[in-house]
Amino acid sequence: xxxxxxxxxxxxxxxxxxxxxxxxxxxxxxxxxxxxxxxxxxxxxxxxxxxxxxxxxxxxxxxxxxxxxxxxxxxxxxxxxxxxxxxxxxxxxxxxxxxxxxxxxxxxxxxxxxxxxxxxxxxxxxxxxxxxxxxxxxxxxxxxxxxxxxxxxxxxxxxxxxxxxxxxxxxxxxxxxxxxxxxxxxxxxxxxxxxxxxxxxxxxxxxxxxxxxxxxxxxxxxxxxxxxxxxxxxxxxxxxxxxxxxxxxxxxxxxxxxxxxxxxxxx
Numbered sequence: 001x002x003x004x005x006x007x008x009x010x011x012x013x014x015x016x017x018x019x020x021x022x023x024x025x026x027x028x029x030x031x032x033x034x035x036x037x038x039x040x041x042x043x044x045x046x047x048x049x050x051x052x053x054x055x056x057x058x059x060x061x062x063x064x065x066x067x068x069x070x071x072x073x074x075x076x077x078x079x080x081x082x083x084x085x086x087x088x089x090x091x092x093x094x095x096x097x098x099x100x101x102x103x104x105x106x107x108x109x110x111x112x113x114x115x116x117x118x119x120x121x122x123x124x125x126x127x128x129x130x131x132x133x134x135x136x137x138x139x140x141x142x143x144x145x146x147x148x149x150x151x152x153x154x155x156x157x158x159x160x161x162x163x164x165x166x167x168x169x170x171x172x173x174x175x176x177x178x179x180x181x182x183x184x185x186x187x188x189x190x191x192x193x194x195x196x197x198x199x200x201x202x203x204x205x206x207x208x209x210x211x212x213x214x215x216x217x218x219x220x221x222x223x224x225x226x227x228x229x230x231x232x233x234x235x236x237x238x239x240x241x242x243x244x245x246x247x248x249x250x251x252x253x254x255x256x257x258x259x260x261x262x263x264x265x266x267x
Contacts, residue, residue, distance in 0.1 A: 019081050020044035020264075023073070025089030025114075026187045027148045029055030029176040032169070036253040039261055047080055049073070051091060053183025055176045062186040066194045069186075070097035074105065084108040084267070089218070089250065090187050093118070093194055099207075100199055108267050109207040112260075113215050113250050115222040116196040124197050126222035133192045137185060144181050148173070155250040158214040168254060200226060200240075201233035207240040208267045210260065212248030220244055241267070 020040060022033045030048035040046050052060035052072050063069040073094050085106045087095030092114020099106040120127035139147040152173065156165045207230045211223035224242045231238030243263050248256045 017041075017043065017045045019083035020046050021077065021080060021083045021085045022046065022048040023085065023087045023091030023095050024048070024051065024054070025091050026191065027054075027151055027179060027184055028173060031055065031175045032172045032251075033253060034172070036257045036260070039257055040264075043261070043265060044084070047077070047083070049077055051094070051187075052076070053186065054179045058177060058179060058183070062183045062190075064186045064189040064193075066093065066097050066190055066196070067101065069190060070094050070101055073098055074102055077105075082107050084110065084264070086110040086112055086264070087114050088112040088253070089114050090191060093190060093196070096196055097194075099205055100196070100202060103204050106205050109203065109205045110264060110267065111207065111209045111223070111226070112252065113210065113212055113218045113223075115218045116200060116226050117194070117222075118191045118218070119195075121195065124195065124222070126219050126225060128217065130192065133188050137188050140181050140184055140188075144178060144184065147184075148178060154216055157216045157249065159249040159255060160247060165249075165251075165254060169251065197226065197229065200229040201231065203231045203240070204234050204238050205231075206238060206267060207231065208243065208263065209240055210243045210245065210252065210263060212250060212252050213244055213246045214249045217250045 211220035227240035227242035230240030
C-alpha cells in the first residue's frame with residue numbers, strides 16, 4: 001500500500017537539492033513514479049503527490065470543476081516550496097491550472113503526455129473523441145476494476161514489450177487500493193469538460209511539453225501546439241518547449257526514464 005505523499009522519497013542528503021513535484025494521472029497513484037524517482041533523487045528533492053480520491057488521499061473527494069480541483073491540489077501541497085512541477089495526463093491538467101491560478105507555486109512547468117484540452121473540439125481538433133470518455137464513464141458504472149485495467153492497456157498500447165510493460169504498470173498500480181468510482185467519475189468530468197488552451201499565453205513560467213510518439217491518448221500534435229502557444233502573452237523566457245520521445249507511449253517514465261530525466265535537467 002502506498003504511503004501518503006512524498007514522505008518516503010527523500011533522505012537528508014537530498015535536502016539541499018531543488019524541489020520537484022510529480023502529479024500522477026487518472027485512476028493511478030504516486031507510487032507509479034517510484035522507479036523513476038530513484039533516478040530523479042540524484043538531482044532534485046522529489047515530492048510525489050496523490051490527487052484527491054487517489055492513493056493516500058482516497059478519503060478526499062475530487063472536484064469536477066478544474067479551478068476547484070487545482071485549489072485542492074494547492075491545499076494538499078501548500079507545505080511545499082515553490083518548485084518545478086511535472087504533471088502527467090490528468091495530473092498535468094490540474095498542474096497547468098495551478099500554474100495559471102497560483103504562479104508563485106510553480107517555477108517551471110513540465111507537461112508529460114498532458115494536453116490542455118483532452119477532448120476534440122472545433123478549436124482543438126487534436127483531442128480524443130468525446131465518446132472515449134463517455135465509454136469509460138459507462139464502463140465505470142459496471143466494473144471499476146476492469147475499466148482501470150482497460151485504461152492501463154491503452155497507456156501502453158503500441159509500445160515495445162507491450163505485455164511486459166502492462167504487467168509492470170498493473171503491478172505498480174496494485175500497490176495502492178483502487179480509487180472509488182466517484183473520484184474516477186470526477187476525473188473523467190475534468191478531462192471531458194476542461195479546455196485551458198486559450199489560457200496558455202498567460203503562462204509566466206518556462207514550460208516543457210513532452211509527448212510520446214506512440215501515445216494513443218494524447219497526440220504529439222496536441223503537445224506541440226500547446227508548447228507553441230505557451231507564454232506568448234508574457235515574455236520570451238516563458239515560451240514553451242516541445243520534446244518528442246519517439247519510442248514512448250503514454251507513460252514515458254516507465255520506458256524512457258533516462259531520456260525523460262535528461263529533458264528535465266535542460267529546462
